[in-house]
Amino acid sequence: MPGPLDLTNVKVSDTFPRLVQTDGTGGYYNGLGDPLSFPPGGSGAGPTGPTGPTGPTGAGVTGPTGNSASLDYWIWGSVATSGKIISSNGLLGGSETSIQISEISPSSVNYSGFFSSISMGSILILEYQSYVFTYQINSTPVDQGTYYDFTVTALVVPTTLTPTGGSQIRVTFLPVGVVGPTGVTGPTGPTGNVGPTGASGYVEFYYQTSKPVPNPTNLGARWLDSDKGIEYVWVYDGTSYLWMQPTQLGNVSYQAGYVNTSSYSPNFYYEYLGVTYNSGICTITLPLGTTGDEGKFITVADEVGGISYGNRGILVQGQSGQLINGESSVLMKIERMSLTFLYRNSSWKTI
Numbered sequence: 001m002p003g004p005l006d007l008t009n010v011k012v013s014d015t016f017p018r019l020v021q022t023d024g025t026g027g028y029y030n031g032l033g034d035p036l037s038f039p040p041g042g043s044g045a046g047p048t049g050p051t052g053p054t055g056p057t058g059a060g061v062t063g064p065t066g067n068s069a070s071l072d073y074w075i076w077g078s079v080a081t082s083g084k085i086i087s088s089n090g091l092l093g094g095s096e097t098s099i100q101i102s103e104i105s106p107s108s109v110n111y112s113g114f115f116s117s118i119s120m121g122s123i124l125i126l127e128y129q130s131y132v133f134t135y136q137i138n139s140t141p142v143d144q145g146t147y148y149d150f151t152v153t154a155l156v157v158p159t160t161l162t163p164t165g166g167s168q169i170r171v172t173f174l175p176v177g178v179v180g181p182t183g184v185t186g187p188t189g190p191t192g193n194v195g196p197t198g199a200s201g202y203v204e205f206y207y208q209t210s211k212p213v214p215n216p217t218n219l220g221a222r223w224l225d226s227d228k229g230i231e232y233v234w235v236y237d238g239t240s241y242l243w244m245q246p247t248q249l250g251n252v253s254y255q256a257g258y259v260n261t262s263s264y265s266p267n268f269y270y271e272y273l274g275v276t277y278n279s280g281i282c283t284i285t286l287p288l289g290t291t292g293d294e295g296k297f298i299t300v301a302d303e304v305g306g307i308s309y310g311n312r313g314i315l316v317q318g319q320s321g322q323l324i325n326g327e328s329s330v331l332m333k334i335e336r337m338s339l340t341f342l343y344r345n346s347s348w349k350t351i
Contacts, residue, residue: 073170074101076128076163084147085126085169092126092133093157099124099135101171102147114173115141115148123174124152128167131158204234211243211292227269228255243292258303259284265319268296274303275314283315289322289343297351301338308335316341324348 020036021029028036074085083103087096103111124135134156141148163169204221206212211232212223221234223243232243254271265285266273275282284300287293300316307313316339317329324330324341330350332339340351 073168076167076169077165085171091160091162092128092131093154093160096135096152096154098149098151100144100147100149111148112143115143117175118150118173119176121176123155125170125172125174127170127172128161128163131161133157211290215241225269227267242294245295266298268293268298271297272299272301274301276304278304278306278312280311281313281315283317285317285319286322286324286341286348288319289346289348293343295342295344297340297342299338299340300332302332302336305336307337308333318348322347325350 021031021033023029030036075083077084077086085099085101087094087100088098089096118137118141120138120140122137124137126133126135133154135152136155138151138153141150204216204218206221206223207226208223209225209227212221216234219234219236223232223234224230225232230245232245235242235244237244255269256272256274257266257270258274258276259282260276261282262277262280263283263285264273265287267287273284275284286298289296300314302314312333314332315329316324316332318324324347326347330339342349342351
C-alpha cells in the first residue's frame with residue numbers, strides 16, 4: 001500500500017494520478033479524471049454516523065375549552081317517569097312539532113334554572129346512534145310538573161326513525177343571547193281640543209219669525225226672519241255658538257214704527273220707534289231677549305217735542321227682570337232726545 005502522499009519535490013505529473021476527486025453524487029475520479037472504484041472492492045458506502053440529538057417539542061398553544069351546551073342523556077320513551085324524552089309523533093325526523101323532556105332524578109343538573117335560560121330561537125340537538133337531529137325551539141319551555149315541553153321546527157333531518165325504547169338520546173341545547181328589557185313607553189300626550197263641527201254638504205235653511213229650535217247641527221245654517229227680512233248665519237265665535245247677521249254692504253234700511261199710545265211692547269222686528277204720544281208718560285216695554293238676540297237693538301225717540309215740560313215723558317223698561325244698565329227702567333225727559341237700547345249678555349245697554 002503506498003505511503004502518504006508527499007507533494008514536496010514531486011512533479012505535478014507524478015502527483016495527479018494519486019489524487020482522488022468526487023462529483024458529489026457518488027462518482028469518484030483520480031487527478032487526471034479517470035473513474036475510480038472507491039473504496040477498491042467495497043460497496044461504496046461508508047459506515048453509518050451516530051444519530052443526532054432529538055429536537056425540542058414544539059410549543060403549540062391549546063385553544064380555550066368551549067362552553068358545553070350538552071345537558072344530559074335521556075331515555076327514549078314515555079314521559080310518565082323521570083328521565084324520558086319523546087316527540088309529539090313518537091319519531092325523530094318525522095316533522096315533529098313539540099318535544100317533551102322529563103328530569104333525571106339522580107342528575108346534578110339544575111333543570112328549572114337551565115330551562116329558564118332557553119327561549120325562542122334556541123337550538124336543540126338530539127344525537128342517536130350515528131344520527132344528529134337539529135331543531136329550532138319556537139317557544140319558551142313550560143314546566144308541566146313532571147316534564148318540560150316546547151314547540152320545535154326541524155332544521156336538519158338525516159333520516160326518519162323511531163328509537164328503540166330505552167335507548168339513550170344525547171340532548172344538547174344552544175341557547176340564544178338574552179334579549180334586553182323593553183324600554184318604558186312614554187306617557188300619552190294630551191288630547192287636543194275638538195274643534196266645532198264643520199258645515200255639511202248641504203245648508204240648513206229656515207224661513208220663520210223666531211229663531212230655529214233646537215239649534216242647528218252644522219255651521220253655516222241660514223235663518224231668514226220672515227217678519228224683518230233679516231238673514232242670520234249659525235257660527236262659532238271661538239267661545240259659543242250663535243246666530244249672527246252677516247255684514248251688509250251698501251245702504252242699510254231699518255224697520256221703523258211709531259207709538260201714539262200710553263204703552264207699547266214692541267218685538268225685535270222694529271229697530272226704530274218714534275213716539276208721538278203727548279198726553280202724558282208713554283211706557284215702552286222692551287222685548288224679552290234670549291241668547292239668539294245678542295246684538296239686536298231698538299232706538300226710541302221723541303218725535304213731537306215738548307217732552308221736557310209738563311207731565312210728558314218716555315219710560316223705557318225691560319221685562320221679566322231684564323235690566324237696562326243695571327236699572328229696571330230709564331225715563332227720557334230731554335227735548336227731542338233718543339236712546340238706542342242694545343241687547344247683550346241677558347240685559348240691555350244704552351248707546
